Amino acid sequence: MNSxxxxxxxxxxxxxxxxxxxxxxxxxTSLPALAQAxxxxxxxxxxxxxxxxxxVCIGCxxxxxxCKTSHGLPTPPLETYEDASVxxxxxxxxxxxxxxxxSYPNPKDPKAPYTVKVQCMHCDHPACVSACIVGAxxxxxxxxxxxxxxxxxxxxxxIVACPFQIPAFEYxxxxxxxxxxxxxxxxxxxxxxxxxxxxxxPAEALTYGPREELVRIARNRVKxxxxxxxxxxxxxxxxxxxxxxxxxxxxxxxxxxxKLGKNPAPGVSExxxxxxxxxFVPPVALYGLLGLLMWVSKNNSDEGxxx
Amino acid sequence: xxxxxxxxxxxIDKPFLTPGVTVLLLLALNGLVFLAIRLFSGxxxxxxxxxxxxWGVWIGIDVASGVALAAGGFVTAALGHVxxxxxxxxxxxxxxxxxxxxxxxxxxxxxIDIGRWYYIWHPLVFWNxxxxxxxxxxxxxxxxxxxxxxxxxxxTERFIGxxxxxGLLSGLKGLVDRLLRALERGLSKTMFxxxxxxxxxxxxxxxxxxxxxxxxxxxxxxLWQTPVLPxxxxxxxxxxxFPMVIFESxxxxxxxxxxxxxxxxxKLGTMTAPLLGIYLAFKIGDMFIRKTFVYLTVLNxxxxxxxxxxxxxxxxxxxxxxxxxxxxxxxxLFVAAALTVLGVAMNRVNTFLVAYxxxxxxxxxxxxxxxxxxxxxxxxxxxxxxxxxxxxxxxISLPDRSLxxxxxxxxxx
Numbered sequence: 176m177n178s179x180x181x182x183x184x185x186x187x188x189x190x191x192x193x194x195x196x197x198x199x200x201x202x203x204t205s206l207p208a209l210a211q212a213x214x215x216x217x218x219x220x221x222x223x224x225x226x227x228x229x230x231v232c233i234g235c236x237x238x239x240x241x242c243k244t245s246h247g248l249p250t251p252p253l254e255t256y257e258d259a260s261v262x263x264x265x266x267x268x269x270x271x272x273x274x275x276x277x278s279y280p281n282p283k284d285p286k287a288p289y290t291v292k293v294q295c296m297h298c299d300h301p302a303c304v305s306a307c308i309v310g311a312x313x314x315x316x317x318x319x320x321x322x323x324x325x326x327x328x329x330x331x332x333x334i335v336a337c338p339f340q341i342p343a344f345e346y347x348x349x350x351x352x353x354x355x356x357x358x359x360x361x362x363x364x365x366x367x368x369x370x371x372x373x374x375x376x377p378a379e380a381l382t383y384g385p386r387e388e389l390v391r392i393a394r395n396r397v398k399x400x401x402x403x404x405x406x407x408x409x410x411x412x413x414x415x416x417x418x419x420x421x422x423x424x425x426x427x428x429x430x431x432x433x434k435l436g437k438n439p440a441p442g443v444s445e446x447x448x449x450x451x452x453x454x455f456v457p458p459v460a461l462y463g464l465l466g467l468l469m470w471v472s473k474n475n476s477d478e479g480x481x482x
Numbered sequence: 483x484x485x486x487x488x489x490x491x492x493x494i495d496k497p498f499l500t501p502g503v504t505v506l507l508l509l510a511l512n513g514l515v516f517l518a519i520r521l522f523s524g525x526x527x528x529x530x531x532x533x534x535x536x537w538g539v540w541i542g543i544d545v546a547s548g549v550a551l552a553a554g555g556f557v558t559a560a561l562g563h564v565x566x567x568x569x570x571x572x573x574x575x576x577x578x579x580x581x582x583x584x585x586x587x588x589x590x591x592x593x594i595d596i597g598r599w600y601y602i603w604h605p606l607v608f609w610n611x612x613x614x615x616x617x618x619x620x621x622x623x624x625x626x627x628x629x630x631x632x633x634x635x636x637x638t639e640r641f642i643g644x645x646x647x648x649g650l651l652s653g654l655k656g657l658v659d660r661l662l663r664a665l666e667r668g669l670s671k672t673m674f675x676x677x678x679x680x681x682x683x684x685x686x687x688x689x690x691x692x693x694x695x696x697x698x699x700x701x702x703x704x705l706w707q708t709p710v711l712p713x714x715x716x717x718x719x720x721x722x723x724f725p726m727v728i729f730e731s732x733x734x735x736x737x738x739x740x741x742x743x744x745x746x747x748x749k750l751g752t753m754t755a756p757l758l759g760i761y762l763a764f765k766i767g768d769m770f771i772r773k774t775f776v777y778l779t780v781l782n783x784x785x786x787x788x789x790x791x792x793x794x795x796x797x798x799x800x801x802x803x804x805x806x807x808x809x810x811x812x813x814x815l816f817v818a819a820a821l822t823v824l825g826v827a828m829n830r831v832n833t834f835l836v837a838y839x840x841x842x843x844x845x846x847x848x849x850x851x852x853x854x855x856x857x858x859x860x861x862x863x864x865x866x867x868x869x870x871x872x873x874x875x876x877x878i879s880l881p882d883r884s885l886x887x888x889x890x891x892x893x894x895x
Contacts, residue, residue, distance in 0.1 A: 306697050310610035326608045329597020331536035332615045336697045340840050343533045346526025352597035433841045444697040445612050465678045472566035
């Protein structure tokens with residue numbers, strides 16, 4: 176390399192270096208305001224919920240029918256729902272059924288099996304909302320965790336994140352595949368109607384109301400009929416609490432409820448994420464440190480010559 | 483003064499087509515056929531993915547392993563440019579090219595895996611600061627552009643003074659040449675910004691890639707589920723940087739019939755030892771702190787894969803890199819580098835796929851022929867583009883005969 180032009184080059188580089196580094200640091204520190212843009216998660220004290228009493232449920236699956244009709248999903252006629260053979264296999268909600276009912280043996284009374292309705296639990300601190308890359312999922316003030324088709328890119332990270340394995344994806348759609356899950360009838364409820372499943376339940380196994388009140392009702396039932404229920408309200412504390420709550424006549428693990436801790440599912444991941452990006456200080460500091468290192472090592476090799 | 487002072491990046495004077503290249507072309511074509519089915523009939527038509535297993539090899543290999551194995555770019559940039567160790571400049575460009583192509587294919591891998599590939603730009607508009615995936619997405623998007631900028635000087639170097647435009651456009655030759663020179667001057671003054679940015683962006687998203695699976699909580703096998711996943715991912719990415727450079731330099735040298743630059747590669751191997759050692763220490767330390775070694779007493783897929791990942795991917799290569807003699811032996815060095823690369827890929831596949839056990843599953847996940855075909859096809863296309871670019875552009879350093887008549891290295895064939 177030509178030595179005189181090389182020196183000139185380096186001189187310019189060093190001056191530009193300082194100027195630009197400062198500029199970048201300033202630019203980056205103005206970003207946090209934008210980065211805090213987050214999907215909504217309003218935890219209203221009046222948020223609604225549903226108490227599912229699995230000891231009252233008769234397994235008629237009218238809730239499945241009501242859900243499908245109100246969500247515009249292909250719905251077989253109501254009579255076909257009497258067929259109990261579907262209970263032979265455990266089913267999960269999917270893109271064509273946002274809620275399903277499964278049956279489990281009742282050790283106290285073999286003729287009256289426990290039937291358990293499964294759908295999105297509508298967590299108070301939903302993992303899917305925290306995980307979603309574009310904030311397509313959000314928790315509404317009413318308690319619903321809803322999905323926005325306008326934002327979703329179909330990455331399925333919500334499915335990875337959900338501790339209840341609820342969101343379902345339309346794997347066979349080439350264009351505009353959707354994430355489908357129970358929306359707690361967000362639209363119907365805004366119109367003052369009951370959730371479709373609650374409305375179609377003939378046995379009053381589903382109680383719709385403010386979550387705080389439902390917790391009280393659930394605890395009362397357990398207290399009044401201790402032989403009927405296990406002393407536990409599932410969903411009261413699971414992953415930080417869910418809008419849907421369950422009562423059961425046998426251990427929840429036997430009814431295939433996942434055993435989960437009391438901490439919100441996104442907790443650890445969010446604290447790591449916010450630690451690394453605390454107001455962009457760590458990245459900017461790293462940038463500065465590397466810049467300094469580069470400057471020092473460049474000077475060393477310029478002045479001391481190659482080793 | 484060692485001979486590498488006379489090494490100069492030079493376009494490789496070799497034909498593009500060889501029997502091996504034809505095989506790669508066929509595999510690439512096969513992958514594209516399955517890709518077409520995916521685009522026209524949906525993800526379910528070619529993959530074994532379902533609501534229990536939403537992510538498969540396209541995420542585990544194409545994306546997670548792809549990002550890790552492209553780490554050679556930022557690790558060598560840190561060594562060669564930030565720490566200004568000029569003797570390693572010969573490997574910076576090949577590593578940069580690998581990273582540039584690697585990340586391009588990571589982006590393509592993400593694009594075909596997401597259901598609405600045409601909305602790949604959404605994360606730039608709709609932000610979610612609490613999402614680890616958002617962080618990875620933004621960082622990778624910026625970084626892939628930084629890599630293109632870092633590669634631009636190679637392009638200007640190739641064409642300055644050699645602009646050749648056909649027919650009517652030949653009148654513009656002078657103008658294009660002047661533009662290229664202006665670009666080159668501007669880039670040489672500002673390049674350090676991009677180099678440092680590249681290193682920062684890499685540390686950020688390499689670690690966030692580990693944060694990705696933390697939110698899966700109890701769905702992940704405890705051997706891999708740990709709050710220090712981001713640190714483990716960063717440490718393993720740093721430690722696979724040099725082995726990846728060694729691995730691909732040796733493959734390229736063999737494919738093009740070039741003499742190996744063992745004096746550089748051996749040193750890279752020796753430098754890998756402490757990096758790999760730190761990773762191993764953290765991995766084992768994490769296992770003891772969380773007492774997860776109890777899971778190793780049961781014989782199942784998870785325990786076997788965990789042991790294999792550590793033994794094949796970390797312990798054995800570490801032993802080779804630690805030996806002064808072994809790193810001077812090309813076959814041993816190659817084995818060590820290849821095992822490290824395999825080990826990190828295994829770790830990513832284990833973390834994203836093997837460790838993932840949904841609470842309700844109706845079977846386990848194994849990639850379909852279509853998924854494997856697309857993944858293999860993408861890797862082949864990447865290799866083919868790499869080959870084309872090192873033939874066209876000055877990427878691989880060769881002895882410069884005009885500067886050094888006594889150069890020790892010659893091109894065979």
